[in-house]
Amino acid sequence: MPDHESKPQVLLVDDSVDVHRLVKVRLKAEPVEIISAMNGNDGLEMARAVNPSLILLDLDMPGVDGFEVLRKLRADNATAPIPVIVVSGLDSCADKVTAFELGAADYITKPLEFAELRARMRSALRTQRLLALLAERAEVDGLTGLGNRQQFNRRWEQEFASFARYGNPLTLAILDVDHFKKVNDTFGHPAGDEVLQGFARIIQTCIRNTDIACRFGGEEVAVIMPHTTPNDAFIVAERIRNSLQSNVWPRHPEHFVTVSIGLAGASGLIEGLTKERWLEAADQALYTAKRTGRNRVILGSLQPGAAPATTASPANVTPPAARAG
Amino acid sequence: MPVPPNTPGPQSQQSPIVSEFASDPDMAELVALFVQEMPARLASLKASWQSQELSEVQRLAHQIKGASGGYGFSQVGSAAAALEKSLIALSEGSSRSSTDELRSKFDELISLCQRVRT
Numbered sequence: 001m002p003d004h005e006s007k008p009q010v011l012l013v014d015d016s017v018d019v020h021r022l023v024k025v026r027l028k029a030e031p032v033e034i035i036s037a038m039n040g041n042d043g044l045e046m047a048r049a050v051n052p053s054l055i056l057l058d059l060d061m062p063g064v065d066g067f068e069v070l071r072k073l074r075a076d077n078a079t080a081p082i083p084v085i086v087v088s089g090l091d092s093c094a095d096k097v098t099a100f101e102l103g104a105a106d107y108i109t110k111p112l113e114f115a116e117l118r119a120r121m122r123s124a125l126r127t128q129r130l131l132a133l134l135a136e137r138a139e140v141d142g143l144t145g146l147g148n149r150q151q152f153n154r155r156w157e158q159e160f161a162s163f164a165r166y167g168n169p170l171t172l173a174i175l176d177v178d179h180f181k182k183v184n185d186t187f188g189h190p191a192g193d194e195v196l197q198g199f200a201r202i203i204q205t206c207i208r209n210t211d212i213a214c215r216f217g218g219e220e221v222a223v224i225m226p227h228t229t230p231n232d233a234f235i236v237a238e239r240i241r242n243s244l245q246s247n248v249w250p251r252h253p254e255h256f257v258t259v260s261i262g263l264a265g266a267s268g269l270i271e272g273l274t275k276e277r278w279l280e281a282a283d284q285a286l287y288t289a290k291r292t293g294r295n296r297v298i299l300g301s302l303q304p305g306a307a308p309a310t311t312a313s314p315a316n317v318t319p320p321a322a323r324a325g
Numbered sequence: 326m327p328v329p330p331n332t333p334g335p336q337s338q339q340s341p342i343v344s345e346f347a348s349d350p351d352m353a354e355l356v357a358l359f360v361q362e363m364p365a366r367l368a369s370l371k372a373s374w375q376s377q378e379l380s381e382v383q384r385l386a387h388q389i390k391g392a393s394g395g396y397g398f399s400q401v402g403s404a405a406a407a408l409e410k411s412l413i414a415l416s417e418g419s420s421r422s423s424t425d426e427l428r429s430k431f432d433e434l435i436s437l438c439q440r441v442r443t
Binding site: 112 | 352388396
């Protein structure tokens with residue numbers, strides 16, 4: 001039995017009390033939770049507040065009518081993806097065409113045939129699930145299961161916006177496997193793929209589930225760490241570096257793999273900082289880590305005019321795989 | 326079912342109209358509520374008619390049309406739809422609905438509404 005919370009929410013927007021009563025009774029066996037709005041404005045507000053899986057929308061309402069609600073739902077990025085089934089007593093062809101043109105997923109006329117409504121609702125929810133899955137897959141890296149570049153771009157923009165607005169701590173890490181080409185050249189591409197997958201797995205076990213790890217392409221991974229100060233991120237980065245260097249690889253147990261990590265983070269607002277500049281600072285720190293011997297974590301600086309990459313990791317322990325260092 | 330068009334009166338009490346969902350236990354409570362609220366609906370419908378507020382009559386007819394079918398009174402729903410249609414035609418300036426036609430559709434709806442029973 002799925003719990004109450006996991007049921008998809010269906011928002012019914014209709015000015016008729018009768019319709020609300022009937023829908024609640026007729027859909028009570030469906031695995032959905034019905035929430036009610038009695039007019040267009042309340043409907044829009046609730047759609048934004050609860051982000052329902054589906055909206056059943058009456059067209060003919062006093063004040064803000066269904067067409068207007070549809071228009072406003074589509075104009076708002078947060079509500080635009082929610083599928084809408086228009087439920088209407090207006091059954092003219094022109095109204096149907098207008099509703100579909102405004103982005104309705106489906107149209108059903110009153111008086112309601114509830115068997116039909118249930119069938120159309122299930123179909124809309126099914127499509128919605130597939131679309132959500134597709135959107136999710138489109139942002140996942142096939143090899144490692146981490147996010148891809150696209151996910152990074154979207155999330156980095158979000159997290160930077162949150163930082164710029166609230167000044168919460170935020171740190172960005174860029175990780176690059178040392179001498180990865182050598183693994184590929186020596187042990188073959190399947191071995192290289194396994195290293196990338198193992199690397200991704202280690203990252204996932206070391207970060208928090210609110211952190212976002214995305215493969216940048218090649219052997220480079222970026223980790224966005226919201227609400228994390230540079231110092232806390234440094235500890236996480238060290239943990240990743242340590243886990244990786246001590247990992248034994250089934251295909252080449254004699255050959256260890258290490259990683260260089262560049263960090264750039266802030267504990268609070270920094271005037272004039274851009275998300276591009278931030279990414280650059282993390283990249284610079286990574287470059288410094290590479291240049292100064294690899295297998296280390298370098299914390300870059302975000303202060304304007306400051307020399308990049310100042311703090312070196314305490315990675316003076318020679319890793320088991322000296323030749324990979 | 327033949328309904329005398331112009332005479333909502335004592336005869337209208339004769340054959341009660343029962344919900345098509347009368348035997349559905351899920352619906353019993355809702356049907357009862359609908360029947361119980363009917364006198365109030367009728368009163369507003371008649372009041373609007375008497376004060377010539379045709380747009381209000383149209384709105385109420387639209388509501389009854391939407392609700393009746395759902396509660397299992399499709400006959401009432403059809404009558405409400407017919408009245409709504411005539412009123413729309415009238416407000417759009419179509420000459421098709423005469424006053425008599427409107428009157429008879431209004432009376433039919435009233436008559437049917439008075440006969441709904443649980």
